[in-house]
Amino acid sequence: MNASARRAPAASENGYAISARGLTRVFGAVRAVDGIDLDIPRARIYGFLGPNGSGKSTTIRMLCGLLSPSAGTVDVLGHHMPRDAEQMRSRLGYMTQKFSLWDDLSVHENLEFMGQVFGMRAAQRRARIAAVADEFDLAALFKQRAGTLSGGQRQRLALAAATLHEPELLLLDEPTSAVDPQSRRDFWESLFALVTRGVTILVSTHYMDEAERCHELAILANGKVVAQGEPQRLMSDIPAAVIEVEAADTPAARLALLADPGVLSVAQLGTRLHVLLDPTLPSPQERVTQRLLAAAVPAQALLVRASLEDVFVAATGFGRGNDSRAGH
């Protein structure tokens, strides 16, 4: 019942699981999502990276047909949304941001219920529940009420419920926000296993390390896509030179650097500073060293590879409202 087994409808021949053009959603005076274009390929993990309120959840809800767009179009697996939302239900799996299975039902009862609601017959249900229980390590928890599970267990249950009916497309809204690091690692293992079977996964997050694991990524800010592409490419194509400064007196170094008009942003990481400079400058490393020397701050400057966080800072206008010169 996965992507290959199902006869793909003609309209999805462009190979994209999701295509959106000018997708917009307005709540009152707020443009929560503002003219987003997306092309999400099949059998890939596609990430939405952005802070809270950047429009990630609203976009996902429009993609699975729970919200109607104020403007723009969405095609999911070749079907127009939200018009075809109902017939697409069994081909989509949706994991809400907040745990939304039933606290007062046991793990098994929750899975049983979801199986029934997706119209699975008893034998098929038994087989699938056994399969996801094995995959997500839930068998020992079958009798436990969902309300008493830990964060990581709940998340496994939620993913098990979302994949029970073997959807072709999984939409996961900040699935790891309430989960410990080990559970997050296990969770991503499971996601890659699903992708290997041909499932397309859209996952939103505000963790940089998670975003880096995605095949492709869209960085969202204020309802707009501000950068899009493979994480590696985004990092190598960053429109800034990244210099790492190690200084004993980081506040002084920081002040000295922020005074330079060529410096776009300074962020502190422990005893080091990540400095983003105008990429058109001829020798950024030299410039930083000179600056610090002039300010009599003993420090070492090194040209480094951009991190995804640097990409994020660059894409969102060099930290407006973040750790920025505007704040000083």
Next chain:
Amino acid sequence: MLLRLLAITTKEVRQLARDRLTFGMIIGIPLMQILLFGYAINFDVRDLRAAVVDDAKTSHSRALVADMAATGVIKLEPASPNLPDLRRRMERGEVSVGIVIPADFERRRQGTDRAVAQILVDGSEPMVDAVARALASVPLPNRAGMYPSRTPVFEVRTDYNPERRTAVQVVPALIGVILNMTMVIFTAAAIVRERERGNLELLIATPVRSWELMAGKLLPYVLIGLVQTTLILTVGARIFDVPVNGSLLDVYLAAALFIAATLTLGLVISTFARTQFQAFQMSFLTLLPSILLSGFVFPFDGMPPLAQWIAQLLPLTHFVEMIRGILLRGAPLSAMHVPALKLVVFLGVTLAIATLRFRKRLD
């Protein structure tokens, strides 16, 4: 399709069975209400505390007081020496009825133009006022030659409830009041709870249809409503001797129709309320006029036209009419087709509103 509906119902029943508070309310509310109304809220008032000011002090005046005490409606407290003292005692709430026999009692008794005595009533208590006024018109036992001109013109016979017991008047309508109270709140809360806890966002992202979701959620409550009906009927019959003069099948058919109507009203509320608290508030907003205007407390025909119009919009009005007819007057359901049809119309309209308003969307 049936699988999904059944899945919703099974889930709802499981959750209900685990929600002790709600489960307790299903049995507790009817039981508490019927015992309250049956025992405490008693419209057949007896033993009202009364005091006498007897300025005549004749054997006849004493006989009059004795006659009134013999009705059992009043219970005599020590007499007051004068009218001001009686008024003070009424003010303090020591007595609620005062009997004043004037000094010229004997002369008045012979004539026909003036009342022989006066009854003072504490009008701040609604039932006391009505009862004491009734007391004044009760024909006292006829002692030879004592009240020659005061024989009543009419004899009143109360059909269907000859002893005029309050329980008989109250319990049938109480079935409606209790169902109205619990059904509306339960369904409104059942759907809003899922919205509040975030379950609904997951549910509407599944292939479940709107009507399957609604029907699946309502089904357990139809059963609960019928259980409550049985409970009230049984307690009413066992403890308060409320008769079932009509057919029991008709009673249940009428109850089922009314349950369906209240459930859809709850559905409509659930489409407006964002939180369970709002759902409760809205439910009470419909409950209060239902209790006051349905004919449960005040006679329907005595209400002003506007109140009667509003009452027509409330399902309880029609159910009270039906259930009193079936239980007390022994009428068949077919004789109750007018209120039954009105309930059907109410059911249809609310169902249409609920389905139109409930969308498998978040916007």
